[in-house]
Amino acid sequence: MDAGRLVGIFTERDIVRALASDFAAAGEPVEGWMTRNPRTLPADASVEEALALMQAGGFRHIPVVRGDRVVGVVSMRDLTRARG
Numbered sequence: 510m511d512a513g514r515l516v517g518i519f520t521e522r523d524i525v526r527a528l529a530s531d532f533a534a535a536g537e538p539v540e541g542w543m544t545r546n547p548r549t550l551p552a553d554a555s556v557e558e559a560l561a562l563m564q565a566g567g568f569r570h571i572p573v574v575r576g577d578r579v580v581g582v583v584s585m586r587d588l589t590r591a592r593g
Contacts, residue, residue, distance in 0.1 A: 510579070550572070556588050559571065560588050
């Protein structure tokens, strides 16, 4: 976040990518390795819409927004559990 605006997300995939590229990355700032300007999911999206977006984009975590405000993060695991 920068002044209340979402600028990136740092997930386990980013960690693996960083460490595979440079083992010393663990001591570097997250902003250098995060995924910038990530896709977001509106808070009123359905579970099916969220799953479709994440599968199409090839990612397992997505920030949830209401307007311009981040209200959470949902994972593929969260969504598959919600489907029951």
